[in-house]
Amino acid sequence: MNDVISTILNHRSIRHFEDKPLSEEQIKTLVSCAQSAATSSYIQAYSIIGVKDQETKKKLAELVGSQPYVENNGHFFVFCADLYRHMLIGEEEGKNVLSSIESTEKFMVALIDAALAAQNTAIAAESMGLGICYIGGIRNNLNEVQKLLKTPERVIPLFGMAIGYPSKITDQKPRLPFEHIYHEEVYQQDTEVYLDQIRGYDQVISDYYNNRTKGKRKDRWSEQITNMLEKQSRMYMREFVQKNKLDLQ
Incomplete structure (x- = not known):
């Protein structure tokens, strides 16, 4: 590197x-x-x-x-x-x-x-x-x-x-998983796989906020973004x- x-x-x-x-x-x-x-x-x-x-x-x-x-x-x-x-x-x-x-x-x-x-x-x-x-x-x-x-x-x-x-x-905020962002040849559209990747990422982000704020914040990425987009x-x-x-x- x-x-x-x-x-x-x-x-x-x-x-x-x-x-x-x-x-x-x-x-x-x-x-x-x-x-x-x-x-x-x-x-x-x-x-x-x-x-x-x-x-x-x-x-x-x-x-x-x-x-x-x-x-x-x-x-x-x-x-x-x-x-x-x-x-x-x-x-x-x-x-x-x-x-x-x-x-x-x-x-x-x-x-x-x-x-x-x-x-x-x-x-x-x-x-x-x-x-x-x-x-x-x-x-x-x-x-x-x-x-x-x-x-x-x-x-x-x-x-x-x-x-x-x-x-x-x-601290650095974790990004979405590599396999969720990068698609080979065509856009992968298996919805269940797609959502499962996001659920895993949601847990990573929740843990990140929990550790960073000592338990004061635990929101998931999906929760944070949809709340923002709703407004x-x-x-x-x-x-x-x-x-x-x-x-x-």
Whole structure:
């Protein structure tokens, strides 16, 4: 096992950081690593907004749901789906690109490009001894986030990433079993086998929470996830995406 694989397998979310900012060199390295990620057809349909200003971080922390690690970290990144530049170069080159830009396909390309860039950033940060935490709560109040970050049309903030020097490292959460995630040749659809794998995983997660909280929490993964999915959240997203002139077809 090499160092890259060890870094990947050692991942866990970090939510407590030292009061120490990242250097300009570190920030540039992380963004360069993000840019080295694969991108569909070389389209590079994403942008990254770095947030240093403490007041802006504080406002973001409130918007995402009062998460203190959004305010207190070494640096905060916001990853955006971005087809704004593609609209501009279409106008510059005299080409009608709007039908393509406003398609579901190109919207998916932008989402995937941003996710790939972000994961490169995460792995690079962890290889440097830093900790990271993805922040999906950015999508709780996108209208306000957009105003705060001054993003133009065809740019959608997707998620944040808090990065910094860990002050507290938590246990790693067990993932679903390998045989449940990986399917050979075709998707395996034996429902009883499928559910049996989940029941086994439920027990692993229940034991994990029980040990971590000294008996204060024992919920199963199925219980946790279905409770979350039962509550509708961010149901404005389709309207928001369309308002920003993406995914219209």
